[in-house]
Amino acid sequence: MVLMRQILNFLGRWIPLGQVDGIKIELDPWLVLMLGLILVIEGWSAFIFWIFVFGFVFIHELAHTFVARKLGYETPKIVIMPFGAAVQIVGMGSVPRHEFYIAIAGPLSNLVIAAILLVANITGSPFINKLAALNLGLALFNLLPIYPMDGGRILRGATRMISPHLSAYEATRRILIFSRLLMVIGLVACLLFCSFGTLIWTLLIAAILWVVGAAELNSLKNQDEQEQ
Ligand SMILES: [Zn+2]
Numbered sequence: 001m002v003l004m005r006q007i008l009n010f011l012g013r014w015i016p017l018g019q020v021d022g023i024k025i026e027l028d029p030w031l032v033l034m035l036g037l038i039l040v041i042e043g044w045s046a047f048i049f050w051i052f053v054f055g056f057v058f059i060h061e062l063a064h065t066f067v068a069r070k071l072g073y074e075t076p077k078i079v080i081m082p083f084g085a086a087v088q089i090v091g092m093g094s095v096p097r098h099e100f101y102i103a104i105a106g107p108l109s110n111l112v113i114a115a116i117l118l119v120a121n122i123t124g125s126p127f128i129n130k131l132a133a134l135n136l137g138l139a140l141f142n143l144l145p146i147y148p149m150d151g152g153r154i155l156r157g158a159t160r161m162i163s164p165h166l167s168a169y170e171a172t173r174r175i176l177i178f179s180r181l182l183m184v185i186g187l188v189a190c191l192l193f194c195s196f197g198t199l200i201w202t203l204l205i206a207a208i209l210w211v212v213g214a215a216e217l218n219s220l221k222n223q224d225e226q227e228q
Contacts, residue, residue, distance in 0.1 A: 028081040063109035100157030110139035
């Protein structure tokens with residue numbers, strides 16, 4: 001019972017990993033559990049591969065953070081979760097041009113890493129090729145024009161740059177309709193062509209994106225109403 005309570009306590013608390021240039025880095029305990037299970041079930045090579053995955057995801061977040069700081073935003077925290085990572089940017093989305101630059105920095109960092117790995121892999125190591133493909137995959141996945149992923153944020157920034165009269169709420173509302181249409185099409189395609197495991201992951205990610213997108217739209221609506 002005590003052990004069970006300790007495990008539940010552990011899983012409910014973010015693990016502080018330290019600070020980089022004043023930015024707190026925190027780890028979701030569920031990620032530790034997931035990596036532990038990968039090590040036990042699939043062994044060392046899978047475990048090391050996943051450490052690389054989260055390492056590249058972390059670099060991706062650092063790229064967002066770097067550009068956000070250059071543009072004068074506060075970035076108090078980066079959190080790393082089993083579904084990816086996120087940087088907290090205070091006031092993100094207030095200036096469309098800034099949102100565009102900050103959002104595109106993450107996928108661009110993965111494209112640059114993929115290019116460097118491919119060029120540097122003179123021995124043709126399959127592991128390095130796999131890491132390059134992983135970065136290419138991370139970049140392309142994040143560039144999907146689905147809000148609140150980077151691609152959706154790039155689209156929102158660009159839309160508001162082209163149509164400055166659109167409020168953040170209205171632009172987000174329109175992009176969410178488009179995002180949800182894409183997600184439904186993707187899910188139907190996955191239902192037809194994906195394996196059961198991939199389908200479950202896709203459903204889970206789509207559900208998270210759906211809920212987070214709705215929550216962000218709701219908070220923008222409240223902001224709009226307060227300003228009026
Ligand atoms: Zn990103």
